[in-house]
Amino acid sequence: MSAPPLIDTHCHLDFEAFDNDRAEVMQRAYANDISDIIIPGTERIHWDRIKDLCSADTGEQPPGQPRLHPCYGLHPYWVCEKNRPDIEALIDYIDINRPIAVGECGLDFRPRQADKKTQLYFFETQLGIAADARLPVVIHSVRATETVIQLIKKNNSLRGMIHSYSGSLEQARQLIDLNFYISLGGSVSYDNASKIRRVAKEIPLTSLLLETDAPDQPDKINQQKRNEPAYLLNTLDVISGLRKQPAETIALQTTSNARALFDIP
Numbered sequence: 001m002s003a004p005p006l007i008d009t010h011c012h013l014d015f016e017a018f019d020n021d022r023a024e025v026m027q028r029a030y031a032n033d034i035s036d037i038i039i040p041g042t043e044r045i046h047w048d049r050i051k052d053l054c055s056a057d058t059g060e061q062p063p064g065q066p067r068l069h070p071c072y073g074l075h076p077y078w079v080c081e082k083n084r085p086d087i088e089a090l091i092d093y094i095d096i097n098r099p100i101a102v103g104e105c106g107l108d109f110r111p112r113q114a115d116k117k118t119q120l121y122f123f124e125t126q127l128g129i130a131a132d133a134r135l136p137v138v139i140h141s142v143r144a145t146e147t148v149i150q151l152i153k154k155n156n157s158l159r160g161m162i163h164s165y166s167g168s169l170e171q172a173r174q175l176i177d178l179n180f181y182i183s184l185g186g187s188v189s190y191d192n193a194s195k196i197r198r199v200a201k202e203i204p205l206t207s208l209l210l211e212t213d214a215p216d217q218p219d220k221i222n223q224q225k226r227n228e229p230a231y232l233l234n235t236l237d238v239i240s241g242l243r244k245q246p247a248e249t250i251a252l253q254t255t256s257n258a259r260a261l262f263d264i265p
């Protein structure tokens, strides 16, 4: 009997790191029961590439059903003042090419990132775009979870996911109360990731999503390697061990969570 399918809810399959063997990477994913992959948008120049990638790949059963799902957004790594017109472009792009979510957008308060004011402008505007378009939002939050929570609270029609969650358990509970899912990837596999491992153990399964964030953030077994969607099974096993629940149960529920949030049939 094959395992219940998984959805990789955050994978940058459009990145150059996959240019030489993208088809093989996808084949390995499908062969390992990854039924669907969600591709977040990071920069305006990537949107067409993501759109083409998603429309070119369709499932075999039932025929024509997409397995790759696009999001369009502006990632905090690449926001800058001169790119403000990208916001208008994003509104139009989403209107014409209805994605499954807005993002990846967010805040990254580590050193050497764009200044806070610029990041906040792009993030708050994209939250508004998601709310107006009635689409979920994919959020990148590093050392910024408190601010993210405050901004989400301003708009109670928002829903979405916090990708590669790195906040506290208490903050995760607040986000869940605000209709957000907590998405976890390879970082839970590291012994020193006690904060995230606690989150993986304690949050309700109905609020959990699985992701690879490939090509980044490989799990412990694949440390130093380029990450890819097929490795999602390792994260599933780690979370199954932490929660003391069968992998099948976690696969079934997280896949159903992803389908519900992103309206994937």
Ligand SMILES: [Zn+2]
Pocket: 010, 012, 040, 104, 140, 163, 213
């Ligand atoms: Zn990402």
